[in-house]
Amino acid sequence: MKISEARQQFISTWGAMGTHWGINRTMAQVHALLMISADPLTQDDIMAQLNISRGNVNMNIRDLIDWGLVDRVLIPGERKEYFTAEKDIWKVATQIIKERKKRELDPMMKLMDQLSKVEGDKRDKEVKTFLDTINGIKKFGAHADDMLDVLVKSDENWFLSTALKIFK
């Protein structure tokens, strides 16, 4: 397989995978392209390589920056903005975990706290089942939260080697 074909394949698959993870196809493709690009790219480079419009590139790049996965790079003497992606996959993963925890787990747990205050007789089967579910999620969420914090704060080698030694 030739390098150009392999690159295409990677971008396309990473994009398809994105849709399974609540990220839109194009955003994942831009990310893939930047990950395998040795040097920073401009909006025009990305437009050309992925065959998408300027507006589309602009919006997805902004989202990627919000996610902390892409950085603006200033090249001295150049007028245009350049963009580059974090290439260490462990850092990419922890960054995604950190963001999703903030955007999804935290608000979900806040809601569970509210819902667990529902009024009603706990001997009522409907109320009991509801509260059991909510409280189960609360407990699980609290554990997950703690573990993800540890995971995100630790460095790759320490975490993975320790974890595997112990759990395997």
Add this chain to the structure above:
Amino acid sequence: MKISEARQQFISTWGAMGTHWGINRTMAQVHALLMISADPLTQDDIMAQLNISRGNVNMNIRDLIDWGLVDRVLIPGERKEYFTAEKDIWKVATQIIKERKKRELDPMMKLMDQLSKVEGDKRDKEVKTFLDTINGIKKFGAHADDMLDVLVKSDENWFLSTALKIFK
């Protein structure tokens, strides 16, 4: 907050969350409804409670069964089929992890293996960056695979308490 309102809120939020996780809104809502329902429900119950069509219920229920999150229940003497969801959230989580590993991680790793065989001079910057990315993902994926296996096979209390004791 009254129980009926709380239930609605839970179903609606769980549904919205689903869309962030590559699951469609309705499928997540059906799952939410079944989790907080004390007794098994029929397709008609679900249609009525979520205000959706028969075909929609049918397809989403089937998907949930494929995911291993919902089971058909036979009630003696009843003609209709009943459905129920696993209520232990740890089991729900491990089931989802197991399925996603199979559907997403495994094929992705297979692709990385192929792509790492790309032909080209490793001193070429383009080739080197590509291979570094691919190999990084391979290494990361292998670790993740091992850890998820342990996680899925262990029981909740053992895993969470051991993990927290060690890593906190």
Add this chain to the structure above:
DNA sequence: TAGAATTTTCAAAAATTACTGAAAAATAAT
């Protein structure tokens, strides 16, 4: 085996989400 109840399928419609491209805003150069 015929008829009734229930489930499944799937083409068409609706709803949602993503993309384009041109105009406006911002930034830099002269």
Add this chain to the structure above:
DNA sequence: ATTATTTTTCAGTAATTTTTGAAAATTCTA
């Protein structure tokens, strides 16, 4: 301050995904 370059916005359009509902298939009953 004017012009040139680049970035950003966003209304309209396109593409994709989800939902409906009625017909077909299946399953059960007698």
